[in-house]
Amino acid sequence: MESSRTPEMVGATDQPLTLTGESASTIVPVSRPTGPAAVTESAARPRVFLNIENITSKGQPGGYHVYVNVPPGEKPEDHQELFAGVLPMFGVAESSDPAQGHSGSGLHYSLDITNIVQLLESKNAWDPNAMKVTFVPRRTPAGARESAAVPEPVQVGRVSLYYS
Amino acid sequence: MSRQGTSFQTTGWKRLNWEHPEWWTITLSIAAWVTIMIQSLIAAQSLHVHSGHAMTPGLPAPSVSSLLMIVAMMFPMVLDSIRTVAARNLWRRRHRAILEFLAGYTAPWMLFCIAASLAIAALQTQVELPPAQAAALAFGAALVWQLTPAKRLAVLTCHRTIPIAATGWRADRDCFRSGWIVGSSCVASCWVLMLACILSDHSLPAMFSATVIGWMERNRIRPNHRLVCSALLLLAAVYVTIPYV
Numbered sequence: 380m381e382s383s384r385t386p387e388m389v390g391a392t393d394q395p396l397t398l399t400g401e402s403a404s405t406i407v408p409v410s411r412p413t414g415p416a417a418v419t420e421s422a423a424r425p426r427v428f429l430n431i432e433n434i435t436s437k438g439q440p441g442g443y444h445v446y447v448n449v450p451p452g453e454k455p456e457d458h459q460e461l462f463a464g465v466l467p468m469f470g471v472a473e474s475s476d477p478a479q480g481h482s483g484s485g486l487h488y489s490l491d492i493t494n495i496v497q498l499l500e501s502k503n504a505w506d507p508n509a510m511k512v513t514f515v516p517r518r519t520p521a522g523a524r525e526s527a528a529v530p531e532p533v534q535v536g537r538v539s540l541y542y543s
Numbered sequence: 544m545s546r547q548g549t550s551f552q553t554t555g556w557k558r559l560n561w562e563h564p565e566w567w568t569i570t571l572s573i574a575a576w577v578t579i580m581i582q583s584l585i586a587a588q589s590l591h592v593h594s595g596h597a598m599t600p601g602l603p604a605p606s607v608s609s610l611l612m613i614v615a616m617m618f619p620m621v622l623d624s625i626r627t628v629a630a631r632n633l634w635r636r637r638h639r640a641i642l643e644f645l646a647g648y649t650a651p652w653m654l655f656c657i658a659a660s661l662a663i664a665a666l667q668t669q670v671e672l673p674p675a676q677a678a679a680l681a682f683g684a685a686l687v688w689q690l691t692p693a694k695r696l697a698v699l700t701c702h703r704t705i706p707i708a709a710t711g712w713r714a715d716r717d718c719f720r721s722g723w724i725v726g727s728s729c730v731a732s733c734w735v736l737m738l739a740c741i742l743s744d745h746s747l748p749a750m751f752s753a754t755v756i757g758w759m760e761r762n763r764i765r766p767n768h769r770l771v772c773s774a775l776l777l778l779a780a781v782y783v784t785i786p787y788v
Contacts, residue, residue, distance in 0.1 A: 385561045387634050391709040408709070414634030415561055432631075433706045482702040536706030539631070 384543060385415040386428070390510070391539035395433075398443060400530025402455065404513040407538050411507070416542035425542035426493045429463055429512065433536025435475035435485035440531035442467045442517040447495050448510060455515050460498060464490035465517065468533065485536065512538050564629040564637050565622050568645065575615035583747050608745055609656030612737070613649055616754045617729060620761050621648060624702070624725050628718055631707045640707070640718045647722025651730045652737075659734075659741055674744040679782035681739035686775040688735045689768065697732035701725055701761060733757050743782070752778050 390409035397403075411417070416425045429447065445463040446455040455461070466488055477483040499505035516530070559566060625641050632640040672680075688694050703724055707717040730737075736753040743749040756774050760766040 386630065388631060388709070389633070391631075391707070393708040393711075393713055395706060410633060410709075412634065433704065477696055477700050477703075480699065482699050482704070484702070484704040537631075537708075539709075 386541045386543040387412050387414040387416040389416065389540050389542055391537050395537070396514075396535045398440075398514050398516075398533040398535060400440070400516050402513060402515045404449075404511055405535075405538055407510045407512060407540055409506075409508055409510055409540055412542050424493075424497075426491060427496045428541040428543060429490045429492045430537075430539045430541060431466060431488045431490070431535055432539060433485045433487070434466065434468075434471060434533060435483075435536065436468065436471045436531050436533045437475065438472060438531030440468045440471065440533045443514040443533075444517055445490060446513040446515065447492055448499055448504065448506075449513050455513050461495055463492045463495060463512075464488070466514070471533070485534075489541075510540060563626075564641060565625040567638075568618050568622065568625055568641065571614055572618040575611045575618075579611055579615055579745070579750070580747065583745075606653070606657060609653060609660065609741075610649070612740060612745065612750065613652045613656065616737075616740070616750055616757070617648075617652060617733075618645070619754065620701075620729065620757055621725060623762070624648075624704075624721075627704055628707065628721055631704075632714065632718070633709055636710075636714060640714070643715055643718035644722035644725075647719035647724075648726035648729070650723060651726040655730050655734060656737065656741065659738055663741060674742060674746070675782045675785070678739045678743035678746065678749055679779045681735060681742050682775050682779035682782060685735035685739060686772055686779065689772055689775060694732060697728050698760060698766070700728040701732055703728065732760075739778075749778070749782075 389412050390407045392405050392407055396405045412425075429445070431445070443466045444455070445466060446458060446461045447463050449455045449458055449461055466486075468486070471486050473479040474481045475483060475485045496505055514535070625644060628640050628644045629637040705717065705721050705724060707721060708714045733753075736757060740746070740750045740753050752774070756771055760771055
């Protein structure tokens with residue numbers, strides 16, 4: 380059981396993704412685990428984490444909702460079962476700037492998507508070689524974007540998948 | 544019993560490798576410290592035999608001694624960054640990623656140390672200053688540098704992470720680049736301390752003190768600046784009053 384706590388990265392994007400206030404998707408290529416997750420795979424199902432790393436921006440952009448493997452041509456909002464979590468952008472400008480008392484690496488989020496992966500597996504809809512991640516701007520109850528009229532671009536340095 | 548013992552050892556070893564992939568960096572650092580200590584002992588004995596001789600026979604070439612200093616003193620500072628780089632790579636690439644990070648980290652330090660050694664050698668032909676007094680001056684300068692905003696900024700960027708591609712040449716490039724960024728920030732942060740060590744003729748007390756000061760500063764979220772400044776002041780005073788440290 381102890382070994383299952385050692386996280387293993389099984390896939391990550393190769394290029395940063397820029398979010399400009401519209402929905403955007405990226406594909407994470409996934410490899411078979413060869414470390415601790417491979418050892419524990421047969422005994423206990425590993426937990427699955429979606430990491431959104433090095434999120435940087437110069438302004439105060441609105442947050443984003445994250446969905447996993449939304450079918451092509453369908454609205455992410457219509458698939459709440461594929462909703463992975465929220466990316467608040469509070470403090471993103473400060474964390475991106477070393478002059479503001481931070482390293483400049485930006486924000487990092489880790490979302491537990493174990494239940495979503497299990498659901499997709501049960502529907503035979505989980506591709507073990509690739510995962511699609513969709514970012515949707517958060518909207519106010521009235522339907523407007525959270526951010527200002529001209530949304531600040533947000534750079535997502537990397538999206539990665541971990542088994543633990 | 545013996546089989547059980549072997550099995551336990553294997554499990555323990557595997558677990559250590561899983562959870563602490565930076566283990567071999569620590570081993571390299573310890574080996575570098577032992578080599579430096581042996582060289583210092585040999586040099587001290589040679590000086591004792593040829594008393595009054597100004598040179599320190601037995602000391603290696605500047606590039607080798609610089610590399611030893613960097614491995615011994617600076618590698619322990621970046622263990623967290625090494626763990627991060629390892630965790631951000633595919634399992635089969637973890638140790639390769641660490642090696643690439645360390646190569647990138649060592650490069651700016653080597654450039655600095657070689658440039659500093661050459662500059663010091665050139666200056667020594669013009670100005671004659673005993674190593675202890677030169678080290679005292681450098682520790683004093685480190686105290687002044689400690690109080691500047693540029694130094695604080697450099698310490699912060701020592702913790703910087705960048706996105707690392709998962710596979711291919713991009714992964715190699717990103718790991719090296721990550722090391723280069725952290726290494727450059729470390730040079731900007733600790734260059735005066737390293738200069739003091741070079742000026743002191745790689746004296747063990749100077750190197751050990753600089754390592755402790757650097758480690759204290761790097762591994763705390765809020766470093767105790769008073770403590771660091773006091774330690775630097777004390778070191779400068781020690782090298783002024785006791786010229787043969």
